[in-house]
Amino acid sequence: MLFSKLNFEGAVVKLQCNNTKYKLVQTHETDKNGYFFIEGPKSITSYAAHKCNVVLVSAPNGLKPSNLHGGLTGAGLRPGKPYVSKGLPFIVYTVGPLAFEPKCPR
Template sequence: MAPARKKVVIEGSVSCVYCVMEGGPGSVIKTDLLPGAVVKLQCNNSRKGSWEEQTKTGGKGDFSFTPVKVSSRGAHKCRVFLVSSPRGVCPLIISDGAVLKPAPPNATSPFQLFTLQPLYFYPAPYTCL
């Protein structure tokens, strides 16, 4: 028997990279959480069609989505993307979208929590600021 469908909560964070070694984005040295960044949740569901919603990160660079159109069974068709940075020193987006990862289920909660790897904006060019 398949698990019951639950409403979804998606949580993550965004950082600004201040120092990248010559190896490129994989060689991060220094980051700072980024309040005011815009992120987008995009879902591609064959029955309900594609849709998206945006939000801004809070004072600690964190964000949360509670999408009405997504259940715990359909969350695998969603990704979170960076949209814009509030800081000019971190303008670059190098991402194909972050994949949602389910947290261990909580039988007493009506929600299924999904998290993702931190998202990063990068300086141009890759240098230490």
């Protein structure tokens, strides 16, 4: 699971995992508070999480994604504290902070 915050509603992020056995690409839009939560499939284990990253796809309000902390090239996942829920272990990962910048007129 991936949980993080951007400061804009309607921004789109993409989780991509390039494990040699399983490929994964999931996109998600931030909520009204700028948060996003992506639940990865069980095929992505904590052992394969280092092959995953998050990129900024698009931003609202005439902004463009910046490469702060890898927003364009791929921000690595940072593991949080392991949890157990209903007898199953899981880890929540975070990224960021990621940011946007104004589009400059040419």
